[in-house]
Structure formats: C-alpha cells, structure tokens
Amino acid sequence: MPYELYYWPSIQGRGEFVRLALEEAGAEYIDVARDSKKGMAAMQSFMEKGERPPFAPPFLKDGDFVIGQTAAILFYLGGRHDLAPKEEAGRLWTHQIQLTIADCVLEAHDTHHPIASGLYYEDQKDEAARRTQDFRDNRVPKYLEWCETILARNPAGQKHLVGNRITYADLSLFQVCAGLTYAFPKLMKREWHKYPSVAALQEAVAKRARIKAYLASPRRIPFNESGIFRKYPELDA
Amino acid sequence: MPYELYYWPSIQGRGEFVRLALEEAGAEYIDVARDSKKGMAAMQSFMEKGERPPFAPPFLKDGDFVIGQTAAILFYLGGRHDLAPKEEAGRLWTHQIQLTIADCVLEAHDTHHPIASGLYYEDQKDEAARRTQDFRDNRVPKYLEWCETILARNPAGQKHLVGNRITYADLSLFQVCAGLTYAFPKLMKREWHKYPSVAALQEAVAKRARIKAYLASPRRIPFNESGIFRKYPELDA
Numbered sequence: 001m002p003y004e005l006y007y008w009p010s011i012q013g014r015g016e017f018v019r020l021a022l023e024e025a026g027a028e029y030i031d032v033a034r035d036s037k038k039g040m041a042a043m044q045s046f047m048e049k050g051e052r053p054p055f056a057p058p059f060l061k062d063g064d065f066v067i068g069q070t071a072a073i074l075f076y077l078g079g080r081h082d083l084a085p086k087e088e089a090g091r092l093w094t095h096q097i098q099l100t101i102a103d104c105v106l107e108a109h110d111t112h113h114p115i116a117s118g119l120y121y122e123d124q125k126d127e128a129a130r131r132t133q134d135f136r137d138n139r140v141p142k143y144l145e146w147c148e149t150i151l152a153r154n155p156a157g158q159k160h161l162v163g164n165r166i167t168y169a170d171l172s173l174f175q176v177c178a179g180l181t182y183a184f185p186k187l188m189k190r191e192w193h194k195y196p197s198v199a200a201l202q203e204a205v206a207k208r209a210r211i212k213a214y215l216a217s218p219r220r221i222p223f224n225e226s227g228i229f230r231k232y233p234e235l236d237a
Numbered sequence: 238m239p240y241e242l243y244y245w246p247s248i249q250g251r252g253e254f255v256r257l258a259l260e261e262a263g264a265e266y267i268d269v270a271r272d273s274k275k276g277m278a279a280m281q282s283f284m285e286k287g288e289r290p291p292f293a294p295p296f297l298k299d300g301d302f303v304i305g306q307t308a309a310i311l312f313y314l315g316g317r318h319d320l321a322p323k324e325e326a327g328r329l330w331t332h333q334i335q336l337t338i339a340d341c342v343l344e345a346h347d348t349h350h351p352i353a354s355g356l357y358y359e360d361q362k363d364e365a366a367r368r369t370q371d372f373r374d375n376r377v378p379k380y381l382e383w384c385e386t387i388l389a390r391n392p393a394g395q396k397h398l399v400g401n402r403i404t405y406a407d408l409s410l411f412q413v414c415a416g417l418t419y420a421f422p423k424l425m426k427r428e429w430h431k432y433p434s435v436a437a438l439q440e441a442v443a444k445r446a447r448i449k450a451y452l453a454s455p456r457r458i459p460f461n462e463s464g465i466f467r468k469y470p471e472l473d474a
Contacts, residue, residue, distance in 0.1 A: 051390050052330050055337045055383050067329055069336040071308075076329060092304055092313060093289050099306040100292045106343070114351050114364065116371035127351065127364045134353035146292050153288050 002028035004061040006043040006054075009033040011227035012179075012220075014070045014105065015058040020171040021074055023214040025081035031219070071098045074168045083168045094162045097150065097169040101176055104143045108179060109228045111135045111235060121232070132235040136187050140180060144195045147173055151197035158197045159204065166208070173198065174205035179229030184236045239265035241298040243280040246270040248464035249416075249457075251307045251342065252295040257408040258311055260451040262318035268456070308335045311405045320405045331399045334387065334406040338413055341380045345416060346465045348372045348472060358469070369472040373424050377417060381432045384410055388434035395434045396441065403445070410435065411442035416466030423473045 003022065007015030009031075022029045033039035046066060047053050054068025060076070067073055075095050078084030084094040109117075114131040115124040147161070156164040161173060177198065181188045192199055205211055214220055223229055240259065244252030246268075259266045270276035283303060284290050291305025297313070304310055312332050315321030321331040346354075351368040352361040384398070393401040398410060414435065418425045429436055442448055451457055460466055 051392065052333075053383070053386060053390070054333070055340075055380075065326055067333060069333045072329055072333045072336060075332075089302055092309055095312075096289075096291070096304060096306045096309045099309060103292075103343075106340075110347070115367045116375070118371065118375060124367075127367070130352045130361075130364070134355065138353070138355060143292075146290070149290060153290070155288065 001063060002030050004030050004032050005058060006032050006039075006046065006061070007058040009039065010221065010224075012175075012223060012229075013058075013227050016175055016221075017070050017168075017172050018058050018060060018073050018077070019219070020175055020211065020214070021077045021081070021083055021168045023219075024166065024168075024171055024208065024210050025077065025083060026210055027077075027081060071095065071102050074098055074172070078168050083166065083171075085163055085167070090162060094167045094169050097161055098172055100143070100146070101169070101172045104139070104176055105179075105228060107135055107139055108176075108183065111183075112230050112232060121230075125234075128232075128235060133237075136184065136237065140184070140187065141191065141194075143176075144191065144198055147198050148195045151201065159201065161201070166205075170201060170205055171211070174202050174211075177202045179223065182223040183229040183231055185231075186236045238300060239267050241267050241269050242295060243269050243276075243283065243298070244295040246276065247458065247461070249412075249460060249466075250295075250464050253412055253458075254307050254342075254405075254409050255295050255297060255310050255314070256456070257412055257448065257451070258314045258318070258320055258405045260456075261403065261405075261408055261445065261447050262314065262320060263447055264314075264318060308332065308339050311335055311409070315405050320403065320408075322400055322404070327399060331404045331406050334398055335409055337380070337383070338406070338409045341376070341413055342416075342465060344372060344376055345413075345420065348420075349467050349469060358467075362471075365469075365472060370474075373421065373474060377421070377424065378428065378431075380413075381428065381435055384435050385432045388438065396438065398438070403442075407438060407442055408448070411439050411448075414439045416460065419460040420466040420468055421473045422468075 005015065005018055005022065007013065033043050043057060046059065050066060052066060058070060058073065059066055059068035060073045067076055078094060084091050111132040112121045112128050113124065114127045121128065150161055151158045154160065160166060161169045206215065225231065242252065242255055244250065270280050280294060283296065287303060289303060295307060295310065296303055296305035297310045304313055315331060321328050348369040349358045349365050350361065351364045358365065387398055388395045391397065397403060398406045443452065462468065
C-alpha cells in the first residue's frame with residue numbers, strides 16, 4: 001500500500017522534506033492534497049476528527065498509522081528505508097541534525113512573518129526587514145558553519161553529514177540550501193564559498209539519480225512566494 | 238554513572254524539560270554548569286570540539302554518548318525510564334506531542350524576542366507587543382485547545398496525553414502551562430477554564446511525589462526574566 005502524504009498542495013514547505021525522503025527511497029506515495037480532488041477535505045478531516053490529530057501538516061499515513069511533525073516523519077521513514085543508521089547513536093544524531101535544520105527552516109519562515117503567520121507579509125514588512133537582517137548576518141552563517149563543521153568532523157568523510165551514506169539529513173540540508181539560494185541570492189553568492197563541504201554535498205544530492213529525476217518532474221513544486229523560502233528582493237542584501 | 242546535563246545555569250529554559258524527566262525518573266544526574274565551577278567551560282568545549290557537537294544547549298551525556306535537542310533527549314530518556322510507551326506508534330505519538338510543545342515554547346520565547354535573540358528585549362519592544370498580541374489571541378488558544386482535544390480523545394482516559402501513565406509529554410505540558418501562567422497571568426486567568434483536562438493534568442503533575450519534591454527544592458530555578466517565559470506586564474492582557 002502506498003504511503004499517503006498530507007500537505008498543502010501548492011507549496012514545497014515542510015512537506016518537501018518528506019517528499020525528498022520518499023523520492024530518494026523510491027517509495028510509492030500519494031501526495032493526497034495534490035493528487036485527489038477530495039484531498040484537502042481528507043486532510044482537514046484527520047486534523048479535526050483523528051484520535052491522534054496532527055497539530056498541522058505535513059503528516060504521513062502508513063496503513064493505519066498516522067504520524068505528524070516533519071522530523072518525526074523522517075525518523076520513521078529513515079528507519080524503514082535505510083535513510084539513517086541502524087544503531088541508536090547514529091539514528092539519534094541524524095535526528096538531532098534534522099531538528100536543528102528544522103529550527104533553521106522556522107527561522108527562514110519567520111524572516112517574512114516575524115509577527116504572525118495569520119497576517120500578510122505586507123502587514124509586517126518593517127519587522128521583517130529587521131528580523132531578516134539578523135538572519136542574514138548571524139543565523140545563516142551560524143547554521144551553515146555548524147553543518148560545515150559536522151561534515152569536517154565526520155570520521156567517515158566529508159561527503160555526508162552522518163556516516164558514509166546518504167541520510168535524510170543530507171536531503172534536508174540540500175533543501176535548506178536550495179531554499180536559501182532561492183530566497184537570498186545575494187547573501188548566498190557572498191557566503192557560499194565559506195562552506196565548501198556543504199556546497200559539495202548540495203551538488204552531490206542534486207545529482208543523485210532519483211533526486212535529479214524528481215527535481216525535473218512536475219512533482220517538484222517550484223519555489224514561490226507562498227512558501228517558506230520567499231524571494232523578496234528587499235529582504236536580500 | 239550519573240547522567241550529565243549541560244545547560245545554562247541560571248534559567249529553566251529548555252533544560253527544564255530534561256530536568257523534569259530526570260527528576261520524575263528518579264535518575265541520578267549532574268547539572269554540570271550549576272554543580273561545578275568548570276561546568277560552563279566543559280559545556281563550551283563540547284560545542285566547540287566534540288565530534289558530534291550540539292548546535293546549542295541543552296545536551297545530555299550518558300557515558301560516552303552525547304545527545305542534543307530537547308525533544309531528542311526526551312525521546313532517549315523516555316525509552317530508558319519508562320516515560321513513553323514501548324510500542325512504536327505510541328513512542329512516536331509521544332514524540333510528536335513533544336515536538337508540538339517545543340514549537341509552542343519557541344513561540345513563547347519569540348514573544349519577547351521577535352527580531353533577534355542577540356538583541357535585548359528593550360531593543361524590540363514594539364515588535365514584541367505586536368507579536369505577543371497574536372500569541373495571546375491565536376496561538377496559546379490553538380495549542381491549549383489541541384492538548385485538550387488530545388486528552389479528550391485518549392481512549393485510555395483524560396488523565397494523560399498518551400495512554401494511562403505519565404510520559405515526558407505530560408511533564409512538558411505541565412512546564413508550558415506553568416510558564417504561561419507565570420508570564421501571562423491575566424491571559425491565563427481568562428483562558429484557563431476553557432481547558433479543564435489540561436488544568437487537571439497540570440495539577441496532577443505538580444502533586445506527583447518526585448515532581449513536588451523537586452519543585453520545592455533549590456534545584457528548581459525560579460522563573461525569571463532571562464528565561465523563555467518572562468513576566469513583562471506590558472505583554473500580558
């Protein structure tokens with residue numbers, strides 16, 4: 001039975017981290033809200049009526065089992081599709097990296113929504129400009145530096161964040177870098193060369209057969225200004 | 238060998254979620270940065286030199302194993318101290334709740350720091366007032382409502398978030414409610430009665446023998462205005 005992924009149909013958003021893992025795994029899945037007219041209603045119904053209702057999308061259905069929170073979904077998929085080490089320390093380290101990447105993703109979102117997700121960007125532009133300056137000057141360098149350090153210290157080599165094989169953490173780092181490059185081209189043009197191992201990983205992930213095919217397919221929703229990573233030129237510098 | 242908890246010594250912060258789990262478990266632990274003069278240096282050293290450096294405190298050392306990210310630490314402790322179900326679905330559901338609570342905790346922090354953690358509150362007071370209004374009006378009710386719903390739908394009864402026994406998710410919900418009540422007494426006085434099962438859980442956790450002893454001990458750092466939950470009367474309403 002294919003997995004069912006429940007997420008907003010018109011953005012990459014947090015669902016994209018799950019999509020990338022499913023694609024790399026070659027897993028069969030239905031992107032419910034995109035593939036079916038009743039998808040949005042089904043998504044709403046789980047959140048309203050489920051015995052264990054997810055707080056928000058994305059969530060994944062595997063048979064009878066429904067699981068929410070991106071990092072928890074990836075933890076689950078990682079164990080099933082060999083996208084994380086089997087031994088506990090490695091499995092938790094991969095999860096820890098994912099949770100840190102999730103923190104960065106939320107901060108990227110909050111650059112354009114520092115006051116309230118329920119308000120339009122236009123209603124919080126001044127605050128967004130201030131928050132984004134800090135994100136560009138302090139937060140992006142801190143996160144990328146940490147990833148570069150982890151790659152440098154990986155005893156199995158600098159090609160992967162964990163061990164000598166692909167994990168969902170590598171896929172997620174790819175996605176964050178793709179998003180930052182989309183949203184902040186000037187910043188990334190200036191900063192990118194400081195993180196050569198991150199850049200190499202990013203390139204290597206994009207070339208993986210299944211990821212490459214996915215990125216070229218209509219299944220990959222283009223970045224856009226409703227998602228987490230938004231290209232607002234006034235926020236880049 | 239006792240666990241070693243590494244966290245800032247003068248605030249509850251995210252470390253408190255780990256402390257509560259360790260206390261409820263009756264586990265031996267050293268609160269390194271509080272209990273030793275060299276603790277802060279040791280904490281810094283792990284982050285700067287470790288092979289798997291945590292991005293930020295808290296992190297926990299169990300023998301040779303070091304693990305960061307509050308939710309990952311609790312996942313680890315939950316399995317070892319019977320503070321989460323053993324079966325996979327229950328274990329991941331508990332984790333999912335914890336990750337959602339962690340989102341709420343970050344939002345509580347961002348009420349007073351909507352622009353940058355590196356700036357003082359005084360430098361972002363106007364933005365804080367706007368962000369906090371949304372937090373009070375929309376986010377706190379949404380999170381508490383979700384917890385109330387989960388309790389209502391728990392087939393094992395409304396006393397616990399998961400199953401019929403205490404989990405780290407119950408402890409974390411206790412802590413969030415304590416924090417919200419400290420920071421936003423007016424809001425909580427007005428809202429609290431809408432969430433009777435959450436309120437009952439909160440009270441029940443506070444009365445558990447080990448938690449009660451902990452809360453009355455000097456090990457429990459009082460809430461203060463350097464932590465996540467801050468009592469700024471101008472932000473309450």
